[in-house]
Amino acid sequence: MKKLIILLLIAILFFGMVGCSSFDDKDCLRIHIRANSNEQVDQNVKYMVKDAVVEYLTPLLAEATDKSKAKQIVVANSKHICDVANTVLEKNGFDYKSSAKVTKETFPTRAYGDFVLEQGEYDALVVNLGSGSGDNWWCVVYPPLCFVGGEQTGGNLVYKSKLQEIIQRYFK
Numbered sequence: 001m002k003k004l005i006i007l008l009l010i011a012i013l014f015f016g017m018v019g020c021s022s023f024d025d026k027d028c029l030r031i032h033i034r035a036n037s038n039e040q041v042d043q044n045v046k047y048m049v050k051d052a053v054v055e056y057l058t059p060l061l062a063e064a065t066d067k068s069k070a071k072q073i074v075v076a077n078s079k080h081i082c083d084v085a086n087t088v089l090e091k092n093g094f095d096y097k098s099s100a101k102v103t104k105e106t107f108p109t110r111a112y113g114d115f116v117l118e119q120g121e122y123d124a125l126v127v128n129l130g131s132g133s134g135d136n137w138w139c140v141v142y143p144p145l146c147f148v149g150g151e152q153t154g155g156n157l158v159y160k161s162k163l164q165e166i167i168q169r170y171f172k
Contacts, residue, residue, distance in 0.1 A: 036130030070142035096130030
C-alpha cells in the first residue's frame, strides 16, 4: 500500500510538471551555413567550415542557459566565427570570404530524434561562404542539438529523468 501511495504521489507530481513545460520551439537559435555554389568543391568546404565553426562554438555555448544568452554569445563572436570560416577557406585555396550574422530565417520541419521543430521562422546564425548561393547545412545552436558529445549532426540525444531514476531505484 505504501508503494501505491508513493507511486500515486509521483504520478501527480509528474503530470503536474508536464503541464508546466515552457519550452517553445521558437526558443531555438538555429544555424545556417551556405556554400558559395553547388559545385562539389564548394559543398565539400562547406562541411569543413561547419566542423570548424561547431568546434569553435561548442565551448562558448556550453555557458548558454537560454536562447537569449546563446544569441548574445553568437553575436559577440560573429567576427571570430568569420575568422574561423575564413581560415578554413584560405587553407583550402579559396579566395572568397565568409560573412556571419544573426537574422530571421525560414526553416522546414525537422526532427532530431523525438524532438521536432515545426516549419517556421526562427532566429538563426547565418554563415555565408562567398556568395552564399549554394546548398546549405543547418541545425540548432540552442538548445545544442548540433553541439553535443561529438555528435554534431543532431544525432541521438539522451534525456535523463531524475523522477524516472528515483522510481527505478525504489522499485528495484
